[in-house]
Amino acid sequence: MRDAQQNRLEQYRDDLKGNPAMERRIRGLPAAGNDPMAAVCQYVLAPALGEFTLWLLYHTLKSGKQRLYFLARDGYLMSRAALLFCETLQLPLVCRYLSCSRYSLRIPFFHLDQGAALDAICRGGTHVTLDQILARAGLTEQERRLVAGELSLPWKAGDVIPYAKLQEVRRRLQQCERFLDAMNCHSRDAMPGLAGYLQQEGLLEEVPDAIVDSGWVGSMQMALNEVLASMGRTKPLEGYYWGLYALPPGADRGAYHCYDFAPDHGLTPKIFFNNCLFEAIFTAPHGMTTGYRRMGEQYLPHYGLSDAHRNAFVHRLERLMMPYIERLADETRETGLQPEAIARDRETIQRLLARFMTTPSKAEVECFGSLPFSDDVLEGGEQPLAAPLTEKELAENHLFHKLFALSGKIKKPVRESAWYEGSVVRCGKHIRYHLWQYTLYKWIRYSKKQMQTRRGKRRDRKHD
Missing domain, CATH: 3.40.50 (Rossmann fold)
Structure with a gap:
């Protein structure tokens, strides 16, 4: 343990070279x-x-x-x-x-724009359930239970809803008067406090x-x-x-x-x-x-x-x-x-953060990987930041698997991790291979998004 920690400190010191201050x-x-x-x-x-x-x-x-x-x-x-x-x-x-x-910030405005409210309430996430969707609208536990009974959806309150089915949930909610009345009531009540x-x-x-x-x-x-x-x-x-x-x-x-x-x-x-x-x-x-x-x-x-x-x-x-x-x-x-x-210091920070975030040590994953995390607008349903994934689950997050999942040819990864690199180290098998695959996936993903953004800016300049 001591030798591993000393090696890690030496790696950070190498990243600091060129920044004596x-x-x-x-x-x-x-x-x-x-x-x-x-x-x-x-x-x-x-x-x-x-x-x-x-x-x-x-x-x-x-x-x-x-x-x-x-x-x-x-x-x-x-x-x-x-x-x-x-x-x-x-x-x-x-x-x-x-x-x-x-x-x-959003709850007080739901009653002013029903379409935008339903879009926000039915957005995707890593672990979306019907109860979570209804809670996003501000409904109480009793209201959620009554609404869920009227919707007649094939999922129980705590079941994870597939991303592709969220639009069906949105359509049912849009037609449910009990839900809309409850959402609008809570929204109006919230506005004076926020203002x-x-x-x-x-x-x-x-x-x-x-x-x-x-x-x-x-x-x-x-x-x-x-x-x-x-x-x-x-x-x-x-x-x-x-x-x-x-x-x-x-x-x-x-x-x-x-x-x-x-x-x-x-x-x-x-x-x-x-x-x-x-x-x-x-x-x-x-x-x-x-x-x-x-x-x-x-x-x-x-x-x-x-x-x-x-x-x-x-x-x-x-x-x-x-x-x-x-x-x-x-x-x-x-x-x-x-x-x-x-x-100059920003470049040093980027090197230090890259080492910690994308090639963490086992001790660092043990320390930070168990932190609870959720990407939802509400608390509850948090998972460990570096979820314990099997090698099969790690492979499902590689580039080509995700590309085929987007095309609909294979299923979307069943389990994902908020800190994938930490999950790789936690698994401990073929670490370099899995990290390389994930880096490739991120390079493709962010390159595409960045090019789309730049094309959009060029189009905007032409229209000005």
Whole structure:
């Protein structure tokens, strides 16, 4: 174990070569020893958090922003780092943590656009059940039971519904008056709380502001802008992200700012990055925002179930990462925000993250692979981040199997993993082969998406 951990640290030190400043900061921290979590925090996660925050502060100040809203829950640790930097560097920025979620932003609007509501409720995922679909609409347990009885679908509440059958579910829901009445009732009830909370947090004030989030598709920015426009805000929010794979239809590309990769560039970082792992790590020590309630003159967010293990994990992450952030803040106070250094450090961060995310050690998978993860808008039904897959199940996630599955010639993979690379290491058989196959799959997938995005931009320019 000790030799394996020392070899892993040497690999990270190799990735740091050419960046003496970052290497010096890490070397000045207490030794991680045989603790894989401490090592990953020191060599990968803390530098990533620190350098992203410096990039964020430099560009938001340059654009004249005065207030930043860090979106729950991915923005929790980002906000903690930003607050420390702003205090140390005495920056003229106000940093606020905004409690919201896709669920808390969408529910209040369901009664205004039934078609869009049904699209959101019946979207695909890794583990979609009928009970989960009805819960997405805000229905209570009793309402879900009554609606399920009226739908007469061939699945029980907890059965996984095949992706190809989701449109049938959508059609049945559209014809079910009990469901539509319940959904619209909960939606109308949710709107005053959301509007009151957003106004309370200053999002209707005429202050140059922006949101900060991990990213991926930018749907939260679009949803917030729709809510705020209905409340009278005239200037759309801009957003700053770690990375974006795509943008919502009709989005203004100039309002979405990316650190690591964007829809039209950053192919290599996309291939050697795992957004599910990033999201499972950069989270908050509280449950998902499910709505808002008024307490006297104040609006408070309501959180879902809190997980004690996750909360303890996040608090330990923060304790392990903040010493690096403090050292970086002290150095930056002397040198100032330097765009050349920020760009150089980003390349180092990409190497470190690629090693951790796509070729993890066995100890790292044991430490991070058991984190609960779900890609659904609601909590519940979480699976281990690195699901324990057999060799057959790993092979079903290879390029050619997935291509044939898309064509309908063979079945879609029965089981998938949010952190496939971690599952490969956990399985322990033919590791290099499976990782190579998955890298090839991601290269094809993201190359195709990137080319489609660029073609779309060229078409838009021709029409302008």
